[in-house]
Amino acid sequence: MNVSAVIVFVAIGSALEIIQNTLLDFIAIRGVHADLILIVASYTAFQFGSQTGQVSGFLLGIVEDAVAITPFGFHSIVRLVHSSILGFARGTVALDYVVIPVLLVIIASGIKVAMVAAVTAVFSLNDLANPVWTISTLIEISYTAAVAPLVFAALRKIKKPDG
C-alpha cells in the first residue's frame, strides 16, 4: 500500500468535498453536484492499485458519513467497494486524458449505485436514503463523467505512481 498516496488523496478528496459543500454549493445542475470524491477515489485506485484505493475510498467515505444523515459506515462501504474493484484495472490500459477517466468514472458510478441500492435494501434504509433509480442519478453520473478528465489531469500533476 502506498501510504503517502492515501494521505495525499484523502486530504484532496476531503478538501474538494468540503469546498463543494460550502463555497461552491451553487455549482449544481437541478440541485445535483458532481461526485468529486468518486473521481478522486477512482484515480487513486486506478493509478495505485486496489489496496491503496480501498483504504482511500474507505477514509473518504468516513468524511462523507460525518455530515450525512445516513448511518455511519454507509458511504465508507460504498466507496470501499467501488475503489477496490476499480483497483484491479490498474495496469490493464494506459491512462489517457479523456476516454479512460470518463469510462472509469461511469463504471465506478454504476458500482456505487448498485451498492447504494444493496445497502439500502439490506439495512432497510429507504426512510433515509433517496431512491437511486431516478433522473437525478443520471444527471449526477453525466456531470461527474464530464468533470472527470479535468480532475484526473489535475491529480496527475499532483501525484503519479512511482516508476
Next chain:
Amino acid sequence: MKEVRVQRLSFWILFVASLLSIGWSRRGSDFFPQRIALGIVGGLQHTVSAVGTATVGTVRSVSDLRNLRKEYDLLLEELQRYRSVASDLDALVQENARLRSQLGFIENSEYQVIPGKVIAKSDSTIYSSLTINRGERHGIRVGQPVVAYVNGEEGLVGRVLRVSGSYAVVLPVFAVNSYVGARLERTRHEGLVEGTGLVDEPLTMRYVASEAREGIEYGAPVVTSGLSSRFPPGLRIGTVREVSSPPYEPSLVLSLTAIVDFDRLEYVAILSEVVQ
C-alpha cells in the same frame, strides 16, 4: 501472493467494520464515532466557509481599488477610503436588516429560539442535509425544529437530526425521508407533507380529504398541524401550487412550493422548548 492476501484481508476488515458501524448507528442517532467525525468535519466546513467569505471580500476590494487607480489617480487615497466605507456601510446595512428581521422573529416567537448559520449544504443523489454552526453546547438537541425567517414570514426548514459539541446536522423539509404533519391554514384540512429529496422539486402533501378540494385555492398557505410532538403548530411550510386526485389515491395530493428558499438560506433559528 502475500500482497494479495493482505489486500483481501484489509478489504474484508474494512467491509465488516462498515457493516457493523451501519448496524450500530442504525440503532440510535447518537453514535459516538459519528459525533466525533461531525465535530471535525463540521469544524473544517466552518473554517472553509469563513475563509471563503473573507477571501471573496478581499478579492472584491482589490478589484475596486484597481478600477479607482485607473480613473482617479489624484484622488486615489481619499476615494479609496470613501469607497471602502461605502462598501462596508452597504454590507453593514444589509447585514443589519437581515439580523433585525431575525431578531424581530426571535423576539416575537413564543418559543425559545437559538439563532444559527448554515455553514454547509450537502446535496447528493443519496441524501440532503444542512450543517449549522450550533451544537450541544448552545442548547441544541436532536429532534428540535429548525425555522428561518424569509420575506417577513417564518418558514419550516426541517429538524435537527444529529448533534456534536459545536455543530448540528439538519434534515431539511425537502429531504425524501422528511414527514411533517400539516394542515391547510384556512380550511384546516389535515395532511402529511413529504419531501422529494431534491431542493428544486416541490413538496408533496398527501392524505388531504377529498371534500377539501373546493376550498383549496392556488397559493393557499400550509402550516404545521402540531398533532405530533415533533413540530409546534402554525409554522408555515409552503403554499399550494397544484391539486390532483390520482385514481389510485382516495384522498387529494397537493404539490407545494416551500416557503423557505433553500438556495439562499443563510440563517436559521432552532426552536427549543416552549416558554411557559
